[in-house]
Amino acid sequence: MRINWSTGIVIAIIAFITFIMFMVVTMISNNEYNHDLVTENYYQKELKYQDHIDASKNLNKLEHPLVIQKVPDGLEVNFPKDLIPTKIKGKIFLYRPSNKALDSEIEINLNQHRFVISEKALVNGRWDVVIDFIYNNQNYFYKKEIIY
Known part of the structure; x- marks a missing residue:
């Protein structure tokens, strides 16, 4: 044919x-x-964006910076030395853009300026670390992308 x-x-x-x-x-x-979207309530979080900008400015006004670094135990968060650790209340959010199931939220409860996130909670790759805390009725906000 x-x-x-x-x-x-x-x-x-x-x-x-x-x-x-x-x-x-x-x-x-x-x-x-x-x-999926990075967060479920994307639009509600966008409305709070100006609050995050103001809280970031508050953090930048401090004499000592907030520092995040990789250590053998996991991920170490060093809060500013000019703050009293026991008065810091808030949360650390760990967002994994590639896998929503790995996202986690950790309550901040400090006795010292150093806080370590266990390596068991982290998988190698990119993470968005968001630290949102209150000290003396003042909001502070820190956001950083890291490769663990």
């Missing part, structure tokens, strides 16, 4: 449409291609 050029074009178009439909069904049904 001979196939003329018009039949070949129709077969090529049908094959292309079949391929596109296969890709669409695969992307929709496979969890590997599931891309």
